Amino acid sequence: MVDYKTIITETLKTEVLVVGGGSAGCNAAAAAALEGKKTMLVERYGFLGGTSTYILDTFYGFYIPGKEGRKVVGGIPDKVLDKLFARKAAILRPNTYGAGTGVTYDPEILKVVWEELLTESNVDILFHSFVVDVVTEGPKVTGVILVNKSGFFLVEADIIIDASGDADVVAKAGFPFDGIGGKEAVQSLTTTFRVMHVDNEAAISFTKQQMWDWMKEANATGNYYLPREEGSVHITTIPGVMATNMVRLAIPDPTNIADLSKAEIEGRKQALEYFRFMKDYLPGYDKAELMNFSTQIGVRETRRVIGEYTLTKEDVLGARKFDDAVLECGAPIEDHHNAAGTKWEYLEEGAVYQLPYRTLIPKDSTNLLVAGRCLSATHDAHASMRSIGQCMAMGQAAGTAAALAIQEGVEPKKLDINLLQAKLIENGAMINTHSSFVNYHE
Template sequence: MIKRHTEAMDVVVLGGGAAGVMAAVAAARNGADVLLVESQNCLGGSRTATGVDTFYGFFTPGDNPRKIVAGIPDEIVNRLRRENKLFDRPNTYGAGMGLTYDVEALKIAYEDLVLQSGCRLLFHTTACHVEAADGRVNSVWLANKAGLTEVKASYFIDTTGDADIVARAGGGFDAGSDDEPNQSLSTIFFMGNVDLEKAKKVSHREMTERMKEANKSGRFRLPREDGSYHRTPNPGVIQANMVRVSRIDATDPYSLTKAEIEGRKQVQEYAAFLKACIDGFENAFLIGTSQYIGVRETRKIDGHYKLTEEDVIAGRKFPDSIACCGAPVEDHHPGEGTRWVYVENGGYYHIPYRCLVPRSLQNVIVAGRCLSATHGAQASARNSAQAMAMGQAAGTAAALAAAAKQNFIDLDIGRLRRTLVEQHAIIE
């Protein structure tokens, strides 16, 4: 059955992850009529369905952390803290303070935030086709249990993570290459009945040594002799990030299916290893795996500016900044280790507005890990707090553009920045 939605909307947000939630709420609060579309059964994306239970990027790393993300994202953090569903957790790798939360509580918090803003929300719905001409997207076709529905809008925000809307509209993007492959994928898993006091006595270095020994003995197959686990707000429960599935094109459904299967197999190996070889896990059990495998990198748009790794390391500042980031380059490349490079010049850099605006599309803006950036820069800017900050900026820009009937690249950047500051975002 095909339905045609003839009502002209202001803004459609495609993708209800961390960036999409903030974009939808910001657009609605600034006066736009907004529809938020999500393919899963919950909001949050990697923050919930993928099992990543920690926000990174709110603070710069180091001994004197500086808070660099606020605004609407703070409302979520403050709510979870009031509910005793979030705690501060120092990061052993130097990525800065992490804010670890209860995943189920975050799902509810995101839903409440969206619905209270006046947004309309659709779960179990995918944008399968884009109608575009002369550099403008006119409508998207949504697929769900009701069939196909054409939805028209004046402005579109692509927060799919994979730049699906930009790609289907004919916009330019970088999808990675054999010489510089996209980052590896990870299946997150949770284990219960862990003796945390006993387990924390085993250092990370000792754990990796035991992984090496376990592999050498042939008892286990552990592709990555590294990874981490940490406590959660729930007693005796840990979240583990150890799986590594490399050289996958996560925009290819066959390749992604292969990754999901491999990821679950690896989880069984790592859970068995922890139970057999790490003190405190003797009576532990596998609670479950993430709803879907965690994807770090796919398409990155061809925007009006491409953020580079040199920009990141130099702590470069930009006049059209709409967000700040202090997260190091964290490149989960194929192979054993992870490449870490830290930000200089005050420990943070700016994310320019131009990185969110596709060069070839007039009424589309992106937020999140598909921003215009090189491989190395994206490995820093993809953090969750920055995704939310970009989302607030993109949603605010969409509402301002709708009111002024302007293309995104023609928007008064001074007005956008002033509006963000008035709404408590940190942009400098």
């Protein structure tokens, strides 16, 4: 730890501090504030949403795949859906890969919706602030150091929720993690892009397999550079605008900034090639223009903390239930590894597994929680649990747990699980949907 004492320009204090304003962080902050705790969220960009707004436009994980397709996420995440549907900024979309019904939204409107959620909950938001270090007293993380245009800030907090996606706080505090540097390669990265002035009707007139065949054909001419001969393009909430997930590249450690910088450049280069291919080969795209690249390259997986429990592939595919469950998931294992193809492994029809609260508690920590894609899970289990719906539900669980732990005067790992589960259910979270099938907007 660097001695920042001499350069700290401001010290702030809060009860709950959430690092990272992605789907998990926003829900965590809203949940903690809902329970009356003074809550601050710090985010390195000037808007909220993380991957949900700077890369994507579809929530998966709210609905399980299969014939029944029931809804398994509720509570604060429903407020986000309600706000999007009220603005006519979302549509339900059946997923052709079989990941379940997706909620496709306008990512620009979602930025405002996240802000409304947090401001209505009285969360203090600090944008343009990058957490670079932590202050510790033994196993306790008493605060974080962040840097922004105003200087170096110390933010002290009773409980810190690491929702940075990369487990930056956990790593800086010296708690163990897996993922980067582990035995399995982390998932590949994708620069997404959207195109406009598309003839929608023509653009949905061909199958994904046909598009993949055309990709092969284009590559075979030697005139195109399409490293991945698969991927997808889908309708959005805006007529004439289509969104893609085609680019693929791999680096061993997406937190290594030299490698990530090269990946950003390669990602946009690939994106332009896929766009050229689309205009040349796909019906409906002859007048299309590039609308935007994702704000940054999409990172699926980096550090996964080692928690009080680590979710496994067997837990996922075996539809395992836990006494300390805080949410459910029916999403398949979806591993975008670097070789050809994407690995899909499904639970049995209609099945879900539960996520134990312990996966959100870094092992041996006393005042830390995590939420979102840096949870404690093996590579395979993570590939199922990382959908935005589940990241939101993890956020709600972690934020509620932080508030209750402060209220009860206990460490997060000593919190009475019955108290946490009762509060989550009271606030609409869905922990056991077997007996209560509820569907949204039916």
